[in-house]
Amino acid sequence: xxxxxxxxxxxxxxxxxxxxxxxxxxxxxxxxxxxxxxxxxxxxxxxxxxxxxxxxxxxxxxxxxxxxxxxxxxxxx
Amino acid sequence: xxxxxxxxxxxxxxxxxxxxxxxxxxxxxxxxxxxxxxxxxxxxxxxxxxxxxxxxxxxxxxxxxxxxxxxxxxxxxxxxxxxxxxxxxxxxxxxxxxxxxxxxxxxxxxxxxxxxxxxxxxxxxxxxxxxxxxxxxxxxxxxxxxx
Numbered sequence: 001x002x003x004x005x006x007x008x009x010x011x012x013x014x015x016x017x018x019x020x021x022x023x024x025x026x027x028x029x030x031x032x033x034x035x036x037x038x039x040x041x042x043x044x045x046x047x048x049x050x051x052x053x054x055x056x057x058x059x060x061x062x063x064x065x066x067x068x069x070x071x072x073x074x075x076x077x
Numbered sequence: 078x079x080x081x082x083x084x085x086x087x088x089x090x091x092x093x094x095x096x097x098x099x100x101x102x103x104x105x106x107x108x109x110x111x112x113x114x115x116x117x118x119x120x121x122x123x124x125x126x127x128x129x130x131x132x133x134x135x136x137x138x139x140x141x142x143x144x145x146x147x148x149x150x151x152x153x154x155x156x157x158x159x160x161x162x163x164x165x166x167x168x169x170x171x172x173x174x175x176x177x178x179x180x181x182x183x184x185x186x187x188x189x190x191x192x193x194x195x196x197x198x199x200x201x202x203x204x205x206x207x208x209x210x211x212x213x214x215x216x217x218x219x220x221x222x223x224x
Contacts, residue, residue: 008138009208010220051206054141069138069206075221076137076166076207077118077178077198 001025005036006069014042030059032068048072086146087139087168091175092117100163100181110160110183114190116198118178120171128213132172133221138206142166149200157193159184164197166207 003024007015024032029050037044049056053066088096097117104110123130146164153162160183167177178201182193202223209221 006138008136008206009210051138051141054138054144069141071138071206072208072220073222074203074206075133075209075223076135076142076205077202077223 001063001065003032003063003065004067005032006067008069009072009075011043011046011048011070011072014040014046024063027062028059029057029061029063029068032063033059036070043070046072083143083147085139086143086164086166087137088165089167089169091167091171091177092165092179094176096165097176097179100179104161104183107160107183109185111185112187112190113181113183114194115182116178116180116194117176118198119176120173122173123211125211125213125219128215128217130173130211131214132170132212133177134170134210134212134218135166135168135177136208136210137166137168139168142205142207145205146201149197149204152200153182153193153197156196157182157184157189158186159189159193162193162197164201166201166205170212 001024002021004021006019012018049071051069051071120133150162163181165179171177180194180197182190184190210218211221212218
């Protein structure tokens with residue numbers, strides 16, 4: 001499956017990009033994260049949440065093919 | 078007075094005092110209102126390890142953030158008897174001392190606006206994907222985290 005992942009804040013600093021498309025053959029968000037940890041090792045030490053289709057989701061969620069985003073701690077206001 | 082359309086809450090750069098004043102002025106025609114309450118978030122020149130924050134550079138997951146602002150707006154109208162409410166948040170660079178968040182609630186009566194404003198501001202801090210890069214005077218930076 002072809003999926004688009006968006007990165008923000010300090011996560012985007014690590015990935016050096018705001019967005020990318022990649023090929024994913026697993027099922028769960030947690031498997032996708034494993035794939036990303038291999039690609040971006042420093043990500044493992046970072047605090048972030050995952051959103052799918054603009055809602056925060058737990059790691060056990062099925063990847064639906066909608067937009068995925070890695071969100072570091074919020075700092076609005 | 079619910080509105081279903083998702084608004085764009087974001088403004089580029091600091092929110093000026095003229096803009097805030099103009100917003101207050103625009104409500105003078107709405108004469109059922111008896112009380113306004115306003116929250117202004119200002120960028121603080123924090124000193125961290127002997128370095129002073131000179132600005133915050135805001136970015137956001139804009140689509141999700143605007144959807145979350147919309148949810149907060151709907152929840153506030155549901156919970157409180159509000160005549161109207163407005164939220165504006167900065168994107169890009171906002172210098173220390175400048176305003177980065179403007180929340181404006183109005184109601185016929187005063188008690189409601191105190192409670193509503195706190196509810197809204199706390200929800201914004203907790204639920205909206207906005208990110209802040211604190212820029213120090215020597216141009217190094219760190220990432221802000223809401224506490």
